[in-house]
Amino acid sequence: MEIEERAGLYIYSDTQLDKEEGERIEALKASSQQPLPDPDRWLDEELRRHILLTSVDAVLNWARRSSLWPVVCFPACCAFEFITTAASRFDISRFGMEVIRGSPRQADLMITAGTLTWKMAPQVRRIYDQMAEPKWVIAMGACAISGGIFASSYSVVPGYSRIIPVDVYVPGCPPRPEALLYGIKLMQDKIAKRSIITEV
Ligand code: SF4
Structure with missing residues (x-):
């Protein structure tokens, strides 16, 4: 200076x-000249880490489709393909369905695997009525869909849909386990589209 x-x-x-x-x-x-740091910036980070926005329908449907408890109706040979589906190779438990119930009151999905006769029809209807709401039905195999090769018999019901509402049809005589698993995926997709507003 x-x-x-x-x-x-x-x-x-x-x-x-x-x-x-x-x-x-x-x-x-x-x-x-640098911009001042936002004093509430920590709030954004907390929200991003701890808050998840969704709808009641999405949560409810996710829980329902991920924990279907099936009751099985096994009147004929398609049952063996269902048993295979539940065993370790195809492993139905991957879809949250390994808890196969002996009581319809603890089940929300009926898998019908086999030919249904008119003599058995009232019992199947009764099992369906006793299932917990909301409930769904998968018709597995040609006999469950339409009576199959026995459709013209005097004693065979030409499809479970004559007795109870069916949600998903899995064709085949018998359908392979992969087909049943695909039907289950379709069933889960259908459940995912439900709304509690239309249920009431
Ligand atoms: S669809 Fe075929 S395999 Fe299944 S129950 Fe009928 S006859 Fe048996």
């Missing part, structure tokens, strides 16, 4: 002082 000496006093140059002050102000201005 330039210093002048006048009458025994040391005088700082006005020009020099102004210049230095100007430089300090410019430096301060330059360092103050």
